[in-house]
Structure formats: structure tokens, C-alpha cells
Amino acid sequence: MQTSLTRRRFLRTISLSAAALAVPAIAFPPAERGPSGPLPADRGRFPQSVASGDPRPDRLLLWTRVSSAAPRETLLLQLATSDDFSQMLFERDVACMASHDHCVRVRVIDLPPRTTLHYRFLLREDERWVASPAGRTCTAPAPGDDAPLRFAFMSCQDYGGRWYNTLLPLLDEDLDFVLHLGDFVYETVGDPGFQSTDGGRRIAFDDLSGALALGDPDAPYFAARSLDNYRQLHRTVRTDPVLQRLLERAPLVAIWDDHEFADDCWQDNATHFDGRFGESDRERRRNAEQAYLEYIPIDIDDRMPGEAQVPRERLFPQLRIWRNLRFGRHLDLLLTDTRSERPDHLIPEDAFPGRVLHDAEELHARLPQLGIDPATLDGLLVPWIDLDAPAHAALRAPLHAVVESACLRDGLDETQARQYADTAVHGRIAWPVVGELLAQWNAQAPEAARVTVPDAAQADGFGLAWLSLGKSRLFSSLGARYMVPEASYAALAALLRGPVHRPMSDAQWQWLGDRLRQSDAGWKLVASSISLTPILLDLSRPELEAPAALRHRFLLNVDQWDGFPQARAALVDEVFAPAGNVVVLSGDIHAAFVSQHGPRVSEFTVPAVSSTTLGDIVADEVERDPASAATGRRLVEGLDALVAAGSSRLRHVCTRRHGVCLARVDGGVFEVELLTLPPALARQSFYERPEALAGQFERRTFRVAAESGQVAATGHRF
Numbered sequence: 001m002q003t004s005l006t007r008r009r010f011l012r013t014i015s016l017s018a019a020a021l022a023v024p025a026i027a028f029p030p031a032e033r034g035p036s037g038p039l040p041a042d043r044g045r046f047p048q049s050v051a052s053g054d055p056r057p058d059r060l061l062l063w064t065r066v067s068s069a070a071p072r073e074t075l076l077l078q079l080a081t082s083d084d085f086s087q088m089l090f091e092r093d094v095a096c097m098a099s100h101d102h103c104v105r106v107r108v109i110d111l112p113p114r115t116t117l118h119y120r121f122l123l124r125e126d127e128r129w130v131a132s133p134a135g136r137t138c139t140a141p142a143p144g145d146d147a148p149l150r151f152a153f154m155s156c157q158d159y160g161g162r163w164y165n166t167l168l169p170l171l172d173e174d175l176d177f178v179l180h181l182g183d184f185v186y187e188t189v190g191d192p193g194f195q196s197t198d199g200g201r202r203i204a205f206d207d208l209s210g211a212l213a214l215g216d217p218d219a220p221y222f223a224a225r226s227l228d229n230y231r232q233l234h235r236t237v238r239t240d241p242v243l244q245r246l247l248e249r250a251p252l253v254a255i256w257d258d259h260e261f262a263d264d265c266w267q268d269n270a271t272h273f274d275g276r277f278g279e280s281d282r283e284r285r286r287n288a289e290q291a292y293l294e295y296i297p298i299d300i301d302d303r304m305p306g307e308a309q310v311p312r313e314r315l316f317p318q319l320r321i322w323r324n325l326r327f328g329r330h331l332d333l334l335l336t337d338t339r340s341e342r343p344d345h346l347i348p349e350d351a352f353p354g355r356v357l358h359d360a361e362e363l364h365a366r367l368p369q370l371g372i373d374p375a376t377l378d379g380l381l382v383p384w385i386d387l388d389a390p391a392h393a394a395l396r397a398p399l400h401a402v403v404e405s406a407c408l409r410d411g412l413d414e415t416q417a418r419q420y421a422d423t424a425v426h427g428r429i430a431w432p433v434v435g436e437l438l439a440q441w442n443a444q445a446p447e448a449a450r451v452t453v454p455d456a457a458q459a460d461g462f463g464l465a466w467l468s469l470g471k472s473r474l475f476s477s478l479g480a481r482y483m484v485p486e487a488s489y490a491a492l493a494a495l496l497r498g499p500v501h502r503p504m505s506d507a508q509w510q511w512l513g514d515r516l517r518q519s520d521a522g523w524k525l526v527a528s529s530i531s532l533t534p535i536l537l538d539l540s541r542p543e544l545e546a547p548a549a550l551r552h553r554f555l556l557n558v559d560q561w562d563g564f565p566q567a568r569a570a571l572v573d574e575v576f577a578p579a580g581n582v583v584v585l586s587g588d589i590h591a592a593f594v595s596q597h598g599p600r601v602s603e604f605t606v607p608a609v610s611s612t613t614l615g616d617i618v619a620d621e622v623e624r625d626p627a628s629a630a631t632g633r634r635l636v637e638g639l640d641a642l643v644a645a646g647s648s649r650l651r652h653v654c655t656r657r658h659g660v661c662l663a664r665v666d667g668g669v670f671e672v673e674l675l676t677l678p679p680a681l682a683r684q685s686f687y688e689r690p691e692a693l694a695g696q697f698e699r700r701t702f703r704v705a706a707e708s709g710q711v712a713a714t715g716h717r718f
Contacts, residue, residue, distance in 0.1 A: 034076045034122050036088050039131035045123060048238035051247040052137035053254070053297025055177055056325060057113035060139060060251065062106045063297040064121045064132050065235075071098045076122040076129075077106055083118050083136065094121075101231050103294040113142040114328075135248045138176060141328035148666040149327055151250075153179040155257070155529075155587020156608035158186050159203065159237050161196020162682045166609050166658050167242045168690045169675055169697065173662065175250040176327065181587035181606065182257025182529035184296065185233040187288070188214070190221040193620070194612040196683075203236050205229050214272055223262065223272060225284050230291035238295065242687055254296050255321060255335050257529035257588050261288040264481055264559045266342045268316055274475045275350025276411055285340075286315040316340060322508050324515055330665050332521035334512060338530050342503035346492060346563065347480040351466040352403075352424040353473070354433030356384045358495065359463040370494040376487040380468045380552065383431040383459030398441040398451050399434065400425045403474075410475050420474075430465040431456055464488060470554070481563075486536060486553040493565055502567035503530065509575075516579035522667050522706060524582045531586040531605040532561045532568055533593040536646030537635065546631045553646070556618075560589060576601045581709050583670055585661075590614045591643075592659060592674055594652035594702050600709030604672050604702070607659040610682045615639050615656035651711055652700065658682050670704040671714075 043049065048065045066073055073096040081087045096104050104121065111117075117139075121132040141147040152170050170178070188195065189203040192215065196202075205211045210226025224230045238244065261284070262270035268285035290312075300321055317340070325333045358366075360381055364374045387396055400421045407417035435453050442450040468488045470479030493501060502509065516524055540551040555562045562568075576582040577598045584603040591614040593605035607613065618639060622632020635642060644653045652674075659676035676698045686693050701715035 034078055034091050035129050036080075037086050038084050039120070039122075039129065041133040042130045043133065045125075045130050046121070046132035048235060048295075049133045049244040049248055050119070050121065050135040051297050052119070052135060052251040054299035054323075054325060055138060055140045055251045055253075056299075057140045057142045058111050059107060059109040059299070060111065060117070060137055061297045061299040062108060062119055062135070062137070063295075064104050065238075065295070066096050066102045066104070066121075066123060068096070068098070068102050072096065073102065073123060075104060076124070078120050078122060079108070080118045081116075083134065085118065085120065085134070089117075100294050101235070101291075105294075105297060107299060111139050113139050114145060114147060115139045133244070133248055137251045140176075140325065143326050143328065145328035146330075146667070147328045148664065149176045149331055150662070150664050151175055151177045151179060152660055152662050153181060153527075153585050153587075153604075153606055154609050154660045155181040155606050156183040156259075156590055156611040157237070157243070158183075158195065158608070158611035159201055159240070160186070160189060160191075161201050162610035163201065163685045163687070164240055164242050164609055165681055165686045165690075165693060166660050166675065166677055167246055168686065168693065170660065170662070171242070171245055171249070177251045177253050178246060179333075179527060179585065180252060180254040181527060181585060182255055183259040183588065183608075183611065184254065184256070184292075185230075185237050186259045186611075187224045187230075187233070187262050188221060188259075189223075189233075191215075192221065194617070195221075203233065206232060212272065223270075225281070225287065227287040227290060230288050231294070234291055234295035252297060253325060253333065253335065253527075254298055255337060255527055255529055256292060256339060258339055258559075260292050261285055261339070264345075264477070265339060266344055267340060269344065271345075271349060271477070271481070273411075274477055274480070275348055276475045282316060286312055289315045289319055289340075320508075322504075322511065326521065327665075330522045330667055331525060332515070332519040332523070333525045333527065334515055335527045336504060336512065336529075337508065338503040338528060341505040341508060343497075343501060345481055345558065346489070346496060346501065347466065347469050347471060347484065347558070349477060349480045350420075350475050351471050351480065352420075353467045353471045353479075354429040354437075354465060355424065356382075356428035356430060356463040356465045357492070359384070359428070359461050361461075363464060363491065366495065367491060370498070372491055372494055377464065377468075377491060380464070380485055380488045381462040382465050382467055383456050384428045384461060384463050384465065385431055385434060385454060385458065386460050387426050387429050387434075389460070392454070394451055395434065395438065395454075396425055398445070398449075399429075399437050402437045402441050406474055428460070428463065430463075430467045431459050433465075433467060464491065481559045482557055483537075484555045484558050486555050489555055489558060489563075490565055493563075497566075499566040499570045502564050502571075503561070513575045516575060516582065519579065522581065523665055523670050524579050526576070526582060526584045528561075528584055528586045530560045530588045531593060532572070532584055532597060532603055533586075533595045533605055533649060534562055534647040535560070535589070535643055537642055538646060539631070539635070541642070543638075544631050544634050547628060550628060550631065556643075557589065572597045572601055581670075581704075581706060583704060585663075590617065590655075592652065592654040592657070592676065593650060594672075594674075594711060594713075595647075595649045596651060596711050597649055602704050602709070602711040604661060604663075604674075606661045606674075607654065607657060607676060609660060610658060613656050613658065613679050616679060618655075652702070652713065657698070668706050670706075672702050674700045674702070676700075 051063045053061045079090040120134045123130045207228040211222040213220040258265045264271040270279040404417045404421040535556040537554045539546040580600045586605045590608040592607040595603040619636045640653045657676035662673040664671045704711045
């Protein structure tokens with residue numbers, strides 16, 4: 001029920017922020033000097049429309065951007081209880097600065113809870129008022145309010161060559177808020193691996209000299225690096241008319257994932273070059289964060305000093321976006337950050353595949369102490385030889401030459417290539433790697449310079465090498481972030497870091513646990529940009545006819561929570577389970593999963609709004625290696641069933657469709673409706689004819705009962 005307002009009660013204080021953080025609260029007297037009643041919207045002057053964000057019972061954040069060449073503009077903010085602005089409640093001047101890309105953020109405080117408000121921004125121009133589109137927003141219900149809630153959640157909205165048709169059904173909903181779980185923008189433009197430049201949906205950086213050139217040097221594509229690059233991504237994405245209409249109708253609650261900065265990033269490190277070069281770039285990270293905070297109306301000022309601008313030194317690594325929002329009696333929403341505080345990936349992208357990490361004797365001694373049966377590594381340990389032994393002295397120069405040449409081909413300079421080879425070619429080396437490298441040497445060397453490849457029977461022992469983790473190339477994400485054998489990864493994770501290897505800081509972990517223990521809400525929602533759900537592919541299944549070396553259980557993506565197995569177990573068992581009725585909402589992986597992680601711990605992973613589906617990504621990847629392509633095609637054909645069979649936690653899997661989710665919350669039930677479309681329909685716009693999609697949406701409904709905490713499917717229709 002909407003709370004009635006009077007002018008006196010409505011607003012006593014506002015806080016202003018030209019960019020990302022707030023100035024101290026300032027008291028103002030009432031003012032009335034702008035026009036009331038309807039005004040036509042000028043989307044030319046307000047090309048990104050308006051938005052609101054982070055609703056709390058007593059405050060909201062309001063946002064707009066003006067297209068202007070002036071260093072400063074003055075806008076008039078109007079708020080009303082009527083959608084035609086005939087019942088005006090508040091007017092106030094706000095500054096719009098070129099130094100913050102003409103973005104305006106206004107925090108309105110001392111509001112009553114659960115109240116619908118209408119707002120717009122006006123610009124005085126040639127004796128007339130120019131109006132932004134009008135926005136509708138609402139404050140959250142008070143903590144004791146028994147109000148039911150309805151909200152949408154989504155993730156991964158690539159703009160290049162794609163349209164946000166999956167958002168169209170949300171325009172017919174009366175939503176309390178919209179939750180975005182990350183990848184609001186993508187840092188690359190024209191990446192041939194997954195982005196198109198067709199159909200008018202393309203971005204070409206204005207500041208090309210400030211961008212990173214990637215891919216083929218003769219025909220590169222580009223990634224954002226400069227502040228202008230990141231701003232341009234946000235400016236362009238926010239011109240999408242359907243996204244605009246959605247954000248005009250309901251407040252946004254958002255967290256970032258990786259693409260707001262760089263794919264598969266950790267802290268201020270990108271992974272574009274897979275270890276060929278160092279990619280730590282603090283200024284780039286701060287550029288990404290500044291643009292994000294200028295354009296996305298998240299309210300984090302209570303963690304920062306009150307200043308009008310964001311000092312660069314207070315962005316990464318000081319910035320914290322993890323926070324919580326309370327919605328009445330039923331919902332506590334905890335928003336996490338699994339990107340800017342996480343450690344490096346356990347398996348280095350530049351790891352030399354032949355390096356032996358532990359021999360069999362070490363593993364048999366240490367793994368039982370860590371709760372791991374060494375027998376799980378059967379078939380994954382490899383024979384090795386000690387290159388430092390005098391018997392193998394003749395092998396070192398040829399091996400060094402082959403490794404150095406491979407590094408040069410991968411773009412390293414002579415000094416870097418020599419240093420890499422110096423480090424790689426000594427000590428315990430996996431015999432299969434030695435054999436492959438020497439075969440390459442012998443194929444090119446004169447007959448007199450060829451060397452005899454040692455027989456496997458001459459191996460000095462067996463051990464766990466990077467090769468055992470799936471690492472078969474010098475600089476590669478395969479065997480580092482993707483397609484890693486489950487058993488060897490679990491052993492490595494336990495040996496190296498154990499449960500302290502997790503994608504968040506100790507402070508955030510402590511905050512999350514404390515907040516869950518203290519919350520008296522009926523439902524505790526944890527927003528995670530990455531999914532907790534295991535994505536296991538058992539390539540030993542006979543129907544896949546995989547080569548012998550691939551007949552293991554593989555983790556598809558250890559950039560997700562699969563990369564933190566001990567921490568995930570501790571999170572579910574020690575943090576979530578005691579709180580009861582915890583529901584995790586996640587994204588990133590471009591697939592839909594519904595999972596039961598514990599007696600009262602469930603998860604809904606939302607598919608991508610428009611980004612390439614997981615199924616299509618895998619389908620493209622399996623064609624890269626002719627030796628395993630046939631197996632890969634069989635894997636893709638049965639991918640949903642294979643993923644479902646990989647973990648007893650899974651209740652639903654969909655890897656080949658785009659979609660969004662709608663959630664309904666009250667005291668007795670948490671219900672989610674999954675709405676999905678075939679991927680081909682993201683390639684064209686249905687914005688002017690949404691009725692054409694009526695028969696294309698698949699709708700599946702799932703319910704978590706408060707009494708049991710168990711998730712179950714309740715409906716399915718087109």
C-alpha cells in the first residue's frame with residue numbers, strides 16, 4: 001500500500017553527488033519554480049533517460065545524464081506523487097558537470113517507506129524547460145512490513161550485434177526493483193569470438209588510442225582501457241530503448257562482474273594475453289570503476305567519506321560495493337563482490353605444462369591429511385624425468401631451443417623467451433611433454449643433431465604436473481581457467497590454499513557471515529556474480545567416445561565458484577546453512593541452473609540477457625582441436641543432460657537459451673519464473689513488435705517453500 005505524503009513530511013534533506021559518491025547531507029527550504037503537469041520528454045538532451053537505484057525504506061538514488069558541451073549545466077529535479085506531476089512535492093537545483101560526463105546522481109533521504117514516487121529532471125533552454133523522460137520509483141518497505149515483493153533479476157547483456165528482447169516481458173510487470181548481477185557492459189568491441197558488428201548494434205571507440213588492441217595485429221579488435229572508453233560503453237548501452245523503459249519503471253540494484261573491467265579479471269589484473277605479459281593495470285581498473293559509478297545508480301556512500309568527487313586513490317583497492325538492502329519482513333538482500341578482491345587463478349595461464357609440482361610419494365603422504373584419497377588421482381599422474389640429472393644433460397639444449405622458439409611465436413621478446421625457457425627446462429619434467437618437445441626438435445634438426453627420446457620405462461617417478469591439470473600449451477586459458485580435471489584440481493586447491501582460497505576478502509567474508517546470522521528476514525538472498533553450481537563434464541561416459549587422455553571428470557570453468565571448492569563448501573555448510581532459507585541469485589555463466597546446495601540453501605543462476613549462450617560457446621570451442629572435435633560435438637549435443645548428471649545438486653539445466661527471471665516473495669514462499677528465448681532471436685530487434693515473441697518464450701516456474709527450504713519445479717509452459 002502506498003504511504004500518503006505531505007510536503008513538510010516528504011523531504012527535509014537531500015544529498016548530491018556529481019559522479020559516484022555523495023556530499024554531506026544539506027538542509028534546504030522548500031522551493032517551487034518549475035512547471036507542473038506533463039511535459040514532453042527530450043531524449044536528445046537526455047539520451048540515456050533516467051534511473052533510480054538502491055531503494056531503502058528512507059532513501060533513494062536518482063540518476064540522469066545530459067548531452068552537453070558545456071563544462072557545467074544546472075538541472076531542476078522534480079519529485080511528485082502523481083505521474084503527471086500535477087501533485088508536486090519537491091524541486092531542487094542539481095549540478096551537472098562535464099568532469100563526470102554530465103552524469104547526475106542525487107540521493108533523496110528522510111523518505112517514508114514503501115512509497116511510489118515520480119521524478120524528472122528539467123533543463124532551462126532558451127526561455128523554455130526541456131524535460132527528461134519521467135521515472136517511477138519506490139522506497140523499500142520498512143523492516144517489519146509484511147509486504148509481498150516482486151522483482152526481476154538478470155545478467156550478461158552484450159550489446160554488439162545483439163538485442164535485449166528478453167527484457168520485453170518485464171515491461172508489463174509492476175516490479176519493486178530490478179537486480180542486475182553483472183556484465184552490464186562488455187569491455188571489448190568487435191571481438192570476433194562472440195561479438196557482431198552487424199545490424200547497427202556496434203560500438204567503435206572514439207578514443208581509439210586509449211584502447212587496448214587485441215587479436216590479430218593486422219586486423220585487431222579493441223578493449224576499453226581509458227576512462228573515455230569505459231564511459232562510451234555505458235553511454236551506448238544505456239541508449240537501448242527497452243533497457244531505458246525498464247529502468248524508468250523500477251529502481252535498479254546492481255553488482256559488477258568481470259566484463260565491467262576485463263574478462264576473467266581478478267583485482268586489477270586482466271587475462272587478455274593468458275600470461276604472455278603482465279596485465280596488472282590499476283589505472284585501467286579505476287577508470288572502469290569510475291565510469292561504472294558514474295552511470296550505475298548504486299548507493300555506497302555510507303562506506304566512503306562525504307565528498308563531491310571520487311578521489312582516484314579511493315577507488316580500487318579501497319572501494320567496496322558489497323552491501324545489503326532490507327525489504328520488509330521477508331527479504332534481506334546481501335550484495336557481494338567476487339571480482340575486485342579475489343586472488344589469482346590457481347593454475348597460471350603461463351604455466352609450463354611439463355613442470356611437476358608433487359611426486360606420487362608426496363601426494364600419498366599429504367593428501368590423506370587434507371581429506372583427499374590419493375586414489376582419486378589414478379590415471380592423472382604422469383611419469384617424469386629429472387633434467388638436472390647428468391644422464392639427461394644432452395636433452396637440455398634441444399628442449400630449451402624448442403621452448404624458447406614457442407615463446408617467440410607467442411609474442412614474447414628474446415629476453416622474455418630465454419628467461420621462460422631457462423625456468424622451464426630444468427628439474428622434474430613430465431615425460432609426455434619431454435617426448436613431444438623432442439619430437440618437434442627432431443623434425444626440424446639435421447640428422448646429426450637429433451636426440452633420442454627417452455623411453456617411458458626410464459622415468460624417475462610419477463607425479464602431478466601442470467599437464468595433469470589439463471595444461472597442454474604454454475599460454476592458454478585451457479587447463480588454467482577452463483576444462484580442468486576435477487580430481488587433480490581438488491588436490492591442487494587443497495595443497496596450495498585450502499578454504500582460505502576464496503573470491504572475496506576476509507572482511508567481506510566476515511561481513512557476509514555476520515549479516516546472515518543477525519538477519520531476522522524470512523528469506524536471505526545472496527547476490528553473487530558467479531554461480532556456486534558445479535559444472536562437471538564426465539568425459540569418461542562411453543557414449544562420448546573420448547580419447548583416453550580425456551576420460552576424466554572435468555570442471556568446465558574454474559573462474560566460477562568451482563575454482564574455490566573448499567571455500568564453497570565452507571560457505572554453504574558454515575555460513576549459509578545455519579542462517580536458514582538462503583537463496584543465492586547468480587549469473588555470469590550464460591546458462592540457467594536451479595540447484596539445491598543444502599537443506600535450506602538453494603540457488604537460481606539466470607541465463608544471459610543477450611550474450612552468447614554457454615552451449616554455443618562450447619560448440620565453438622570444441623571445433624578448435626580436430627583430434628577431439630568429434631567427441632566435442634557429441635558433448636554439445638547432450639550438454640544439458642551431461643551437466644545435470646555431473647552433480648546431484650542440480651534440479652534444472654538450460655545451456656542453449658537467453659533469459660531473465662521474475663521472483664515473487666512473501667512469508668511462505670520464494671517463487672521464481674524463468675523466461676527464456678532461443679538464441680537466434682537475440683540477433684534481431686522485436687522492440688516494435690513484441691507480440692511476435694508471444695509463442696517463443698518458454699516459462700518455467702520453481703518454488704522454494706519456507707517450511708522445508710527445498711526447491712521444486714511447479715510449472716512449464718510456452
